[in-house]
Amino acid sequence: MNTLIQLIFGLLAALIVGSAVMVVSVRNVIHAALWLIACFFGVGALYLLLEAEFIAVAQVLVYVGAISILILFAIMLTRESEGARYMVSGWRLVVTAIVCVALFGAVLVPTIFTHTWNVPPPPVATPGSPAPPEVLAGVEDLGRGFVFSYMLQFQVAGVLLTVALIGAIVIAFEERARRRRVLTLAEEHEVRKRQKPARPPVTGERIPSPQAAPMSDGEQG
Amino acid sequence: MYDIIDALVNSTLGFGWPSWLISLLGYVLVATLLFAVAPFQMLFFTYYERRAIARMQDRIGPNRVGPEGIFQPVADGVKMFTKEDIVPDAADKWVHLLAPIVVVAPTMFMFAVLPWGPGMVPVDLNTGLLFFFAISSISAVGLMMAGWASNNKFALLGAMRAVAQMVSYEIPAVLSLLAIVMITGTLSVVSLINAQGGLFISTNDVAGIPDLGLGWLIFTPVGLLAFICFFIAALAEGERTPFDIPEADSEIVAGYMTEYSGMKFGLFYLAQYILNFLLCAIASVIFFGGWQGPGVGWLYGMAISPINPDGSWIFNLLAGMLGVFYFLAKTYFFFFVMIWIRGAYPRLRVDQLMDFGWKFLIPLTLVNVFSAAIWVAVTNWGVAEGFGLVEGWSPMLRWGVAFVTTLVLNGAAYVIVARIYNSAQVARNRLDVDELREILALPR
Numbered sequence: 001m002n003t004l005i006q007l008i009f010g011l012l013a014a015l016i017v018g019s020a021v022m023v024v025s026v027r028n029v030i031h032a033a034l035w036l037i038a039c040f041f042g043v044g045a046l047y048l049l050l051e052a053e054f055i056a057v058a059q060v061l062v063y064v065g066a067i068s069i070l071i072l073f074a075i076m077l078t079r080e081s082e083g084a085r086y087m088v089s090g091w092r093l094v095v096t097a098i099v100c101v102a103l104f105g106a107v108l109v110p111t112i113f114t115h116t117w118n119v120p121p122p123p124v125a126t127p128g129s130p131a132p133p134e135v136l137a138g139v140e141d142l143g144r145g146f147v148f149s150y151m152l153q154f155q156v157a158g159v160l161l162t163v164a165l166i167g168a169i170v171i172a173f174e175e176r177a178r179r180r181r182v183l184t185l186a187e188e189h190e191v192r193k194r195q196k197p198a199r200p201p202v203t204g205e206r207i208p209s210p211q212a213a214p215m216s217d218g219e220q221g
Numbered sequence: 222m223y224d225i226i227d228a229l230v231n232s233t234l235g236f237g238w239p240s241w242l243i244s245l246l247g248y249v250l251v252a253t254l255l256f257a258v259a260p261f262q263m264l265f266f267t268y269y270e271r272r273a274i275a276r277m278q279d280r281i282g283p284n285r286v287g288p289e290g291i292f293q294p295v296a297d298g299v300k301m302f303t304k305e306d307i308v309p310d311a312a313d314k315w316v317h318l319l320a321p322i323v324v325v326a327p328t329m330f331m332f333a334v335l336p337w338g339p340g341m342v343p344v345d346l347n348t349g350l351l352f353f354f355a356i357s358s359i360s361a362v363g364l365m366m367a368g369w370a371s372n373n374k375f376a377l378l379g380a381m382r383a384v385a386q387m388v389s390y391e392i393p394a395v396l397s398l399l400a401i402v403m404i405t406g407t408l409s410v411v412s413l414i415n416a417q418g419g420l421f422i423s424t425n426d427v428a429g430i431p432d433l434g435l436g437w438l439i440f441t442p443v444g445l446l447a448f449i450c451f452f453i454a455a456l457a458e459g460e461r462t463p464f465d466i467p468e469a470d471s472e473i474v475a476g477y478m479t480e481y482s483g484m485k486f487g488l489f490y491l492a493q494y495i496l497n498f499l500l501c502a503i504a505s506v507i508f509f510g511g512w513q514g515p516g517v518g519w520l521y522g523m524a525i526s527p528i529n530p531d532g533s534w535i536f537n538l539l540a541g542m543l544g545v546f547y548f549l550a551k552t553y554f555f556f557f558v559m560i561w562i563r564g565a566y567p568r569l570r571v572d573q574l575m576d577f578g579w580k581f582l583i584p585l586t587l588v589n590v591f592s593a594a595i596w597v598a599v600t601n602w603g604v605a606e607g608f609g610l611v612e613g614w615s616p617m618l619r620w621g622v623a624f625v626t627t628l629v630l631n632g633a634a635y636v637i638v639a640r641i642y643n644s645a646q647v648a649r650n651r652l653d654v655d656e657l658r659e660i661l662a663l664p665r
Contacts, residue, residue, distance in 0.1 A: 030369060034316065037362055054408075057351045065358025065391075069384055072365050076377070139348065139408060187657060194661050 008049060016042035029075050037068040054139045251343045255332045263494040264294035269553070270560050277564035301487035309372060309480050316370035321481070321488035323363030328495040330356045334410050335502055338512045338544030339521040340537075342411055349410040350402065353503060354395055357458070360492065361387045364467075364477050367489070371480035379476020382571065383467030386457055389578040390464075394454035396586035397447035400593035401438060401507055410506060417510040418518055422620060432518050437510040442628040443596055446589045446635070448508040450582050452555075455500040457578070460493065462563035466571055497556065505551035512544030581642045588634035592627040599623035 019042065022035040040063040047056035146154045183191065268283065268291065275282030283290035308317055334349035336342035346352050361384050368380020402408055405416045419436025438444030457464040468476035478489045505511060520540035569577070600616075600623050602608040611619055 030313075031316075034362075034366065053346060053348045054351070057348045057355045061351065061355035061358060065355060065361065066388065069361055069365065069388060072362070072369075073381075073384065076365075076369060076381075183657075183660070191661055 005049065009046075012042050012046050012049065015039075016046070030072070033068065033071050033075055036071070037064055040064050040068060054142060248343075255343065256329065259329065259332060259495050259498075260491065262498045263491050264298065266494045266498060266556060267294045267297065267490075269556065270563075273557060273560045274564055277561070298487070301484055301490075304483040306483040306485060307480075311372040312480065313370040313372070316366050317480075318485075320363050320367035320370060321485045321492075323366060324360045325488050325492045325495075327356045327359040327363075328492050328499060331499050335499065336410055336414060336506065336511055337548060338541040339517055341512075341541055341544070345409060345411045348408045350398060350408045350413065350507075353410070353499075354391070354398070357496070357499075358387070358391060360496070367481070368477040371477070373480050375473040375475075376477050376479045378473050379467050379479065382473075383460065383477060385571075386460075386464060386467060386574060389575060390454040390457035390582075393450050393578060393582035393586045394458065396583065396590060397451040397454070398507065400443050400447045400586070400589045403590070403593040403597055404438070404441070404443060406597075410511075414506060414511040414513060417513050433515045435510070435513070435515065437508060437513065439508045441596070442624065442631045443589055443593045444508055446585060446592075446631045448504070450586050450589070451508070452504055452558075453582060454578075455504060456559065456562065457574070459497040459500050459559070461497065461559050463566045463569055464574060465568055466574060469568060497559065498552065501552045501555035501559070502548070504555050505548065509551050510547075511551075512548045514543070514547035517544045517547065576642075576646070580645065581638060584638050585634060588638075589631060592630050595630070596623045596627050599626065 016039055019035045019038040023032045023039060026032050026035065040059065044056045044059040044064065047053075047059055271293070272282040272290070283293035286292040286296045308314060331353050333343050334346050334352055364380050364383045364387075368376045368378075368383075371377075401413070405413050407413055407416070417436050417438060418432040420433045422436055422440070439448055456462075460467055466472075468478065473479075478486055481489060517540055520536050520543060523536040598606075598608055599611055600619050603612050611622075614622070
């Protein structure tokens with residue numbers, strides 16, 4: 001069973017690292033976003049392998065289901081997808097690489113040196129004994145953590161998200177008076193029909209028959 | 222499944238296979254069974270929908286292929302398979318190919334936690350309910366891929382609409398589930414069903430109630446409001462008619478499916494009907510007790526189960542059959558309601574859709590979460606939780622107080638929110654008309 005878990009872990013790690021490399025190396029921004037989704041999904045599967053069911057499901061729900069959609073939306077609505085000119089090259093590439101590696105190292109090196117490795121796995125539940133308690137993965141433990149030990153952090157995160165939400169509304173809000181209303185076809189037709197008598201006929205042009213009126217108007221405007 | 226295969230292989234035939242092989246065999250068998258069942262549900266649903274909608278529109282519907290047209294879906298399937306698969310020149314080939322797969326795969330995943338009958342669930346995850354909705358949100362990525370890769374403006378418009386709709390309506394769906402999760406105190410689909418035994422009052426709340434399998438959550442005010450909000454959100458998520466703007470064929474051809482043909486189109490179609498089946502099924506599981514019904518609990522009590530290993534297999538069969546019957550009856554009824562709504566209501570506009578989701582459903586579901594908290598406090602809490610007021614009351618009195626309080630709260634919330642929403646819509650329409658008048662008055 002242990003080798004099987006090792007094998008699955010290896011495959012997942014390859015998926016995560018491979019797709020993460022693809023994210024930064026493909027030229028098309030949309031493709032990069034899709035690879036990023038694959039990476040998120042791999043991380044979710046990794047949580048599942050650690051038997052942290054709730055975190056795995058939350059990862060899929062939040063990252064794959066919501067954040068990646070927002071990323072895709074943002075890319076599609078703001079810039080063209082052929083992003084060759086957004087590629088970094090030359091000395092900027094070197095600087096970027098150094099900064100990224102340094103940040104990654106800042107996270108990884110302390111972990112490698114201070115973490116206790118080779119922790120024995122928890123005893124496997126036998127049918128007779130009561131099931132061993134879930135350490136961090138349980139929904140109830142997480143909930144208790146949020147409302148007891150980490151109350152302040154939880155509240156601060158909540159306030160931050162609310163502020164972001166209000167900010168988004170303020171940015172996106174358009175005053176009604178300034179908004180140009182898009183007319184439906186029927187309304188446009190109505191507008192033209194009402195304006196027809198008011199407009200003096202253009203000299204030298206064939207006066208359109210009543211049926212063809214909207215059509216010829218459309219050609220003028 | 223593990224028990225049955227273990228009994229068959231090791232006890233009856235005496236092969237002595239290791240347990241991991243039997244587990245694997247069990248999962249493979251269940252998965253195969255589900256992959257066979259899902260397309261048949263889809264075939265049946267297309268036929269069902271076409272016949273039912275035809276009745277409502279005073280037509281007959283498909284009635285030529287086979288008796289009463291029952292083989293029509295098979296004929297359609299053959300047609301799909303034999304059509305040419307066209308990929309547009311300007312399309313992004315790989316993304317175009319992957320999109321239908323990304324749309325279909327999550328719907329198949331969702332079957333993993335769906336209980337069909339007593340003891341008949343592929344995997345009983347601790348977070349089953351959340352898993353179901355997390356997985357269903359993946360298909361939005363597939364829709365986005367389809368819309369973008371087709372390189373067609375209708376496809377992109379359709380995808381944008383579909384994703385905006387899914388993201389907006391996921392919130393009321395999950396919030397209404399949150400109320401249910403608070404009441405039952407579990408995220409597992411199986412324990413959710415087990416909590417719904419009883420007779421109009423769940424055995425969870427009052428212990429002495431006779432267990433007729435009718436303690437459905439729909440009989441509580443919290444469950445009722447949650448069900449209404451959830452079902453509307455499910456209509457939006459399954460792209461059923463009042464909310465079918467992503468594929469509004471009179472406006473944007475077929476939405477994100479515009480550039481798909483042959484079996485790739487068929488896969489989108491398949492995903493949609495399976496998703497509808499799953500949404501109806503999960504609605505019946507959460508609010509109407511799934512396989513719970515008169516007789517199932519009694520039969521299952523005498524069957525082979527983890528609690529009762531020396532039961533009789535005949536009761537397994539009977540309880541399973543009755544449970545699946547109740548479950549499918551409820552599911553098909555909900556699909557009928559979906560068809561009914563399709564026959565009755567016109568399509569919403571995009572802005573109406575967003576208004577309805579954000580300004581009507583979300584406030585209601587938030588109030589419902591509050592009611593659920595009150596429900597839990599009154600029925601389950603005591604001195605230990607700092608709510609000593611209800612300590613001395615009998616379970617029946619507690620249930621009654623909780624029922625009345627939440628009923629009043631939810632009813633008042635509904636009336637107030639509906640009134641505000643209505644007046645906002647009226648004011649908005651009046652502004653629209655004023656604006657139109659101004660436009661009419663302007664010289665061109």
